[in-house]
Amino acid sequence: MPKEPKKPSSKKPQGPIQSVKGMRDILPDEMRFLERIRKAFLNIAVSYGFEGIETPILEDTDLFVRGVGKATDVVQKQMFSFRTKGGDPVTMRPEYTAGVVRAYYENGMFNLPQPLKLWYWGPVFRYERPQAGRHRQFHQLGAEIIGEINAVLDAQLIQFFTIMLKELGITAYTVEINSLGCKVCRSGYRQAVVNYFRPDIRKMCPDCKRRLKESPLRVFECDKEKCREIAEKAPQTVDHLCQECHSHFKEVLEYLDEIDIPYHLNPKLVRGLDYYTKTVFEIWPEDQAGYALGGGGRYDNLVEMLGEKMAPAVGFSAGIERLAGELKKIGAPIVKDKDIPTVFLAQLGELGRKKSLKLFEELRRAGFRVMESFGRNSIKSQLKIANREETGIALILGQKEALDGTIIVRDMTAGTQETVPLSKLINELQKRFALTETNKSA
Numbered sequence: 229m230p231k232e233p234k235k236p237s238s239k240k241p242q243g244p245i246q247s248v249k250g251m252r253d254i255l256p257d258e259m260r261f262l263e264r265i266r267k268a269f270l271n272i273a274v275s276y277g278f279e280g281i282e283t284p285i286l287e288d289t290d291l292f293v294r295g296v297g298k299a300t301d302v303v304q305k306q307m308f309s310f311r312t313k314g315g316d317p318v319t320m321r322p323e324y325t326a327g328v329v330r331a332y333y334e335n336g337m338f339n340l341p342q343p344l345k346l347w348y349w350g351p352v353f354r355y356e357r358p359q360a361g362r363h364r365q366f367h368q369l370g371a372e373i374i375g376e377i378n379a380v381l382d383a384q385l386i387q388f389f390t391i392m393l394k395e396l397g398i399t400a401y402t403v404e405i406n407s408l409g410c411k412v413c414r415s416g417y418r419q420a421v422v423n424y425f426r427p428d429i430r431k432m433c434p435d436c437k438r439r440l441k442e443s444p445l446r447v448f449e450c451d452k453e454k455c456r457e458i459a460e461k462a463p464q465t466v467d468h469l470c471q472e473c474h475s476h477f478k479e480v481l482e483y484l485d486e487i488d489i490p491y492h493l494n495p496k497l498v499r500g501l502d503y504y505t506k507t508v509f510e511i512w513p514e515d516q517a518g519y520a521l522g523g524g525g526r527y528d529n530l531v532e533m534l535g536e537k538m539a540p541a542v543g544f545s546a547g548i549e550r551l552a553g554e555l556k557k558i559g560a561p562i563v564k565d566k567d568i569p570t571v572f573l574a575q576l577g578e579l580g581r582k583k584s585l586k587l588f589e590e591l592r593r594a595g596f597r598v599m600e601s602f603g604r605n606s607i608k609s610q611l612k613i614a615n616r617e618e619t620g621i622a623l624i625l626g627q628k629e630a631l632d633g634t635i636i637v638r639d640m641t642a643g644t645q646e647t648v649p650l651s652k653l654i655n656e657l658q659k660r661f662a663l664t665e666t667n668k669s670a
């Protein structure tokens with residue numbers, strides 16, 4: 229079970245209330261990056277045949293203790309766990325995979341045609357020391373394929389990830405890959421690891437002493453200098469793979485070669501979650517930012533462990549804030565929704581404002597993005613905003629126009645304007661925008 233939380237401090241600072249430590253606001257500039265990532269991610273997910281799933285943020289604590297593994301740092305140190313008013317132990321999801329697997333068996337999804345390909349996107353919570361790229365509430369996107377053992381799918385998920393990076397313009401990254409083997413080869417490997425570290429156990433940190441007893445492979449995750457030094461020459465998983473796992477890994481690498489995805493074999497890559505079998509991988513930015521953009525792997529035993537039915541599976545998740553950070557790093561322009569034809573609707577007088585409200589919705593239905601400043605009365609200040617927002621066309625609906633059933637269409641770039649009947653407005657705008665498009669492509 230995760231450790232009991234410390235008692236809250238009774239000293240409350242005065243002044244405005246701030247966000248909880250490690251939990252941050254995502255402001256519009258970053259939100260634009262997130263929308264872009266979501267668009268690229270969903271485009272690929274849908275064309276690769278994935279369907280969406282969302283699971284509750286709160287799950288039974290036992291799901292993660294059993295699924296992620298009680299010796300992992302995630303369960304030992306990072307879970308936001310508490311009891312409900314009814315006394316049930318619950319945890320705010322520290323990752324998606326265990327919840328997706330629970331949903332899979334709880335909803336009888338094993339009766340659907342397999343494999344099942346699912347995507348997700350949402351908030352995840354880990355009590356970690358906040359720093360650049362590491363938050364206590366962050367967001368993950370991910371994809372899971374449940375019900376298929378073939379190595380081609382391990383490669384296809386890595387392909388999915390790298391294509392998404394390419395679409396986003398992120399090119400400086402490395403794919404790190406390893407195989408952890410299955411239950412059969414893992415026990416031999418685990419023993420080899422214990423034997424290797426045993427003579428040095430006194431020199432290792434308290435966490436690693438515990439790890440060696442409870443889950444020896446976790447030793448490779450330690451960031452303490454001394455433990456890393458001792459681990460330097462430790463046995464490697466790939467040398468302990470059984471025939472089946474060996475062929476599986478070889479096939480994954482051959483598929484990656486076939487689709488021209490370069491990778492780096494990393495024998496120390498064990499991942500921080502206990503459910504992995506066979507292939508594991510991580511994608512790292514090339515500037516060694518100190519964190520991975522995403523990671524995943526095969527988890528052929530998790531479905532059976534949590535739901536009693538056997539179903540092999542493979543998946544990945546990526547940290548959305550970290551991807552957004554990469555977009556910022558490469559100086560990706562913040563694209564506003566300029567590809568949607570945008571007009572500014574300015575109004576004057578009570579009647580003009582009333583009619584504008586209706587016209588706003590008509591324009592939206594006709595496919596235009598409409599900006600306005602209904603709270604303002606002065607035309608000058610409204611046109612100033614239209615200028616600032618760079619909407620090429622402003623529509624002016626004053627008292628006179630409202631009575632006549634007309635509207636002024638102003639070309640903000642040329643500074644010219646003409647009055648057109650309201651009934652012909654949509655037509656007129658469509659013509660003007662078609663013209664602009666032609667000019668752009670000429």
Ligand code: HAM
Pocket residue numbers: 322323324325354356361362363364366367368370371372500501520521522523524525526527542543544545546547548549550
């Ligand atoms: P994970 O490696 O624990 O894997 O997390 C996936 C990604 O979430 C990381 O590579 C990182 O980009 C992001 N991430 C993790 N912790 C933080 C944090 N504190 N702040 C910001 N971003 C963070 C999983 O969660 C597995 N469920 C992946 C998977 C799916 N395996 C199979 N299917």
